Amino acid sequence: MRMRYYAAMLAAMFLLGVFVVLFALPAPENEIDVAEINDITALLAADFDRLGSEGYALPGCDELDYAVIDADGNVRAATRHGLSENVYSAIRHGDTIVDITKNGQVIGKVIFWSDAEVRFNAYRNRMQAFMVGALFVFTGACAVFLFDLHKRVLRPFERMRGFAQRVAAGELDIPLEMDRRNAFGAFTESFDLMRDELRRARENERAAEQSKRELVASLSHDIKTPVSSIRAVAELMEVTADKEQQQKLQIIQQKTGQIHTLVADLFHATLEELNSLSVKPVSFPSDRLAELIEKADYHEKTRVNEIPGCLVKADPVRLSQVIDNIIANSYKYADTDIDVWAEMDDEGLALVFRDHGPGADAEELPLLFSKYYRGKGSEGKSGYGLGLFISRSLTERMGGRLECENAGPGFKIKVWLKLDD
Numbered sequence: 001m002r003m004r005y006y007a008a009m010l011a012a013m014f015l016l017g018v019f020v021v022l023f024a025l026p027a028p029e030n031e032i033d034v035a036e037i038n039d040i041t042a043l044l045a046a047d048f049d050r051l052g053s054e055g056y057a058l059p060g061c062d063e064l065d066y067a068v069i070d071a072d073g074n075v076r077a078a079t080r081h082g083l084s085e086n087v088y089s090a091i092r093h094g095d096t097i098v099d100i101t102k103n104g105q106v107i108g109k110v111i112f113w114s115d116a117e118v119r120f121n122a123y124r125n126r127m128q129a130f131m132v133g134a135l136f137v138f139t140g141a142c143a144v145f146l147f148d149l150h151k152r153v154l155r156p157f158e159r160m161r162g163f164a165q166r167v168a169a170g171e172l173d174i175p176l177e178m179d180r181r182n183a184f185g186a187f188t189e190s191f192d193l194m195r196d197e198l199r200r201a202r203e204n205e206r207a208a209e210q211s212k213r214e215l216v217a218s219l220s221h222d223i224k225t226p227v228s229s230i231r232a233v234a235e236l237m238e239v240t241a242d243k244e245q246q247q248k249l250q251i252i253q254q255k256t257g258q259i260h261t262l263v264a265d266l267f268h269a270t271l272e273e274l275n276s277l278s279v280k281p282v283s284f285p286s287d288r289l290a291e292l293i294e295k296a297d298y299h300e301k302t303r304v305n306e307i308p309g310c311l312v313k314a315d316p317v318r319l320s321q322v323i324d325n326i327i328a329n330s331y332k333y334a335d336t337d338i339d340v341w342a343e344m345d346d347e348g349l350a351l352v353f354r355d356h357g358p359g360a361d362a363e364e365l366p367l368l369f370s371k372y373y374r375g376k377g378s379e380g381k382s383g384y385g386l387g388l389f390i391s392r393s394l395t396e397r398m399g400g401r402l403e404c405e406n407a408g409p410g411f412k413i414k415v416w417l418k419l420d421d
Contacts, residue, residue: 033063033064037096040060040066041110043059044058044059044108045100045101045102047059048076048107048108051068051076052076052077058077064113065079065112066083066113067084067111068100068108068109069109069110069111070107073086073087083111084111085111087109087111090111093113094114094116094117095113096112097111098110098112167194167195167198227259227260227263230252230256231252231253235249237249238250238253251295251298255295258317258324261317279315279394279397279398280315281314281315281399281418282315283312283313283420284313284314284316284417285311286307286308286311286342286349287307287309289307289342290307292316292320293327293340295320296323296327296328297327297338301336301337301338302338302339302340303337303338303339305340305341306341307341307342307349307351308344310344310349310419310420311419311420312348312418312419313398313399313418314398314400318394318397318398321391321394322394322395322402323415325388325391326415327353328387329387329388330355330411332381333357333377333378333411334355334356334410334411336355336357337356338355339353340353340354343414347419348416348417348418348419350416350417351414351415351417352412352413352414352415353412353413353414353415354412354413355411356409357409357411358409359406359407359408360375360377360404360406361375361376364376365404365405365406368388368404369389369392369402369404371386371389372386373385373389388404395415398418399418400416402414
């Protein structure tokens, strides 16, 4: 509303200025009294021979100045000094030139001095005074407008920006000061309602997170009981089983031990952050890698080549998780034999897993380690897109890295482990 008022005021000032320029301060016009000029010219023609003689007074009035020149261009008389004395200067100055005729013959010319320049200078001075006055008025109006703009728009906007920054920083308990007189008055209440809703949403999220933690902790506790029972039964069966069955029962016991460890981690970390899981790299002999692969290969489809002897820095429990995830993914998406070999350089040892399946699209390769990402080949297959994400995180926390590429045909994953000094 106030903006419209200022716009109307400025428009009115503009129209007033146009009116003053066009009507109140008209441009000067070169007005000539033709009758007066004709009378003077007639008198000069009658007394032409007496011009310049002693005691002769030139006819005319106080408002007209002129000079008289004869046919030869010589000045015969003038009302004052400084007038145009020839036709050329008279034309350049804008004077009025009238022929003096006698008996039908031109005997001289009278040059009437034009005061257009004087009147123009007076007009210019008036215009300058008007423009200066208008400038002062306009500057005052702009100052009032800018002050009101700062008070009603800029200052409230700064407060709203500061409020938005506090909300972005998570400070949701400080309300926004309300002032309905400024331009943002209608929005102030809405912004504060938004802050209140965000605060409630954060409290609800915190409550839901707490509920999730309690649920995970409860489920983790409940899972331990049947897993412990399975392990106990496997230990009893191992006593009376033959050698081949004993090996399989040992695998069952090892897997239940892994489940027990993972459930314990789940119980303590409650899935808040992956960094909550403990990773403790130790000196680890490379000949144990084949053992970890064998334990993870529950379909017995891996072909492990010779792994060079060395010491690597790794957490056996976490490395077992990484290998389990890699082999389980290969079973799920390729379901082929898996070739495993080792590559070694000055920095570390790479355990390479290669299946013979369709591989992944080239544009998907950079995304396979992203949290919750599942490729095009995952349709109809269970999972949450966390396996490779967790494996890469655990490998990096052991000081190594995880890489993947298409093997043409097949898919290849390299687990780089840091050598122990």
